[in-house]
Amino acid sequence: MADEPTTHDEQTPLLLSDGTQNVVGRTPLPLKQISIVLLLSFCASVPVYVIPPFLNELLLSFAGGDEAKVPYYASIMVVSLPYTLKYLLILFSRSKTHFTFQLCLRNRLNATPRNVKDVLDGGSQSLCLGGLNSIVAITKTVIGEITDDTNRTDAFALSSAPWSLGMSIGPFIGGSLSSPHIRFPHIFSGKFWRDFPYFLPCATIALVSSLTFLVVLIHLRETLPRKCSSSTPVEETSTGTRSQRSPPSHTLLTPRVLLSISNYAVLSFLTMSYLAIQPLFLAMPIAIGGLALEPIQIGSILGFLGFCTAFIQALFLGPSVRRFGLRKVLKYSVSASIPMLLLFPLMNICANDWQAYHHPNSRVTMYTLLVIQSVLFAIHDLGYGCVFIYITSSMAASVARLVGPAFANTMLGLSIEKGWMGGYAVYFLLSCTAVGGVLLVEMLPKSAWESEESGGLGHEY
Known part of the structure; x- marks a missing residue:
């Protein structure tokens, strides 16, 4: 009997599993493996957010004291990591059936301590290892494989919480431990701390990564059984069962997959643009459109932002999706970015009024708007828990994370330098981009894409 032809489309799993599963009711979450994934998400987020509190101070030394040039230097700095990830994610997503998740995670966790050593030595031989910081892509796929349609939303809601917790703790570490010779002169008074003012927060993060490496090494299990490698693809086994290879990527790029990828890319673009601008805005002088805050104040504000995001993610994402549906929650999340971005000029106007006239109400209003902006960002961040159900295309997100910060910081510098719309x-x-994102969300179905046999998580590229 001739073999039936095999066709591949966007519904074909990239990672094949044996058998099918008929799920009745809500499946309990695998708590041990989920806990390790949550720890990994936290470990990935803390190094990212430890830098923003002293970023403006660091780049100002590169710019020779010219505040207007800081956004340009920031745009170069923030795009380097996503540019590397854009290519490494192609490798990881297409080879993860041959190279285990544990191997990818161990390599990434080893990168942070080695980078700190190179910074200490004054060299940069292994700074390219920062490109291995693709834990987010791997952990999303792990969650997709250890959950099913009944508990996947809750798992992704939990996975966002430790990242947000890292957003809270990272800025506190960066803001309070940077320049320790100034903040704690009785303890850190040596020449070493003056020459390396940012070593202490970086070393603290390296310790966290090292401990997480040990946890992954001992406790993390593979989500799929290891397969024997073969130099040639096996078309049919001795029992007559046909083995299938992963479908090529171009066969998966159907209109509905491209629509889901576009929504994810726009969401990532808006998020990264906001996160790239915010620390610069908080540190820039009031005269050129900022708030002129100190690193420790910036760390506290960013820490509150992370705490607010973690709280709302953990408590409200799952119930909101079950009550209102994926598309409606995603629509509100993208819509929240419009007032979130427009609050930047309003806060600067309040800061200008306080600086010129010392009205106490202006200062109170400025901090009130900061709190409102943090809540709006937490609502905006709910969109990731929704869009992950439609698609988990880390490739598209990496491109958006590459373009977003570079575009936002460059436009910030040009707005200040050219005086466009008063620098705003x-x-x-x-905000106009966010309006386009809302219209794009309206094109999505009310729930996740459903295959002919069963609903499923979008695939990763």
Whole structure:
């Protein structure tokens, strides 16, 4: 009997599993493996957010004291990691059936301590290892494989919480431990701490990564059984069962997959643009459109932002999706970015009024708007728990994370330098992008894409 032809489309799993599963009721979450994934998400987020509190101070030394040039230097700095990830994610997503998740995670966790050593030595031989910081892509796939349609939303809601917790703890570490010779002169008074003012927060993060490496090494199990490697693809086994290879990527790029990828890319673009601008905005002088805050104040504000995001993610994402549906929650999340971005010029106006006239109400209003902006960002961040159900395309997100910060910081510098719309042009331009994102969400179905046999998680590229 001739073999039936095999066709591949966007519904074909990239990672094949044996048998099928008929799920009745809600499946309990695998708590041990989920806990390790949550620890990994936390470990990935803390190094990212430890830098923003002293980022403006660091780049100002590169810019020779010219505040207007800081956004340009920031745009170069923030795109380097996503640019590397864009290519490594192609490798990881297409080879993860041959190279285990544990291997990818161990390599990434080893990168942070080695980078700190190179910074200490004054060299940069292994700074490219930062490109191995693709834990987010791997952990999303792990969650997709250890959960099913009944508990996947809750798992992704939990996975966002430790990242947000890292957003809270990282800025506190960066803001309070940077320049320790100034903050704690009785303890850190040596020449070493003056020459390396940012070593202490970086070393603290390296310790966290090292401990997480040990946990992964001992406790993390593979989500799929290891397969024997073969130099040639096996078309049919001795029992007559046909083995299938992963479908090529171009066969998966159907209109509905491209629509899901576009929504994920726009969401990532808006998020990364906001996170790239915010620390610079908080540190820039009031005269050029900022708030002129100190690193420790910036760390506290960013820490509150992370705490607010973690709280809302953990408590409200799952119930909101079950009550209102994926598309409606995603729509509100993208919509929240419009007032979130427009609050930047309003806060600067309040800061200008306080600086010129010392009205106490202006200062109170400025901090109140900061709190409102943090809540709006937490609502905006709910969109990731929704869009992950439609698609987990880390490739598209990496491109958006590459373009977003570079575009936002460059436009911020041009807005200040050219005086476009009083220096506020970048905020209005990003708000218009958010409006386009809302219209794009309206094109999605009310729930996740469903295959002919069963609903499933979008695939990763």
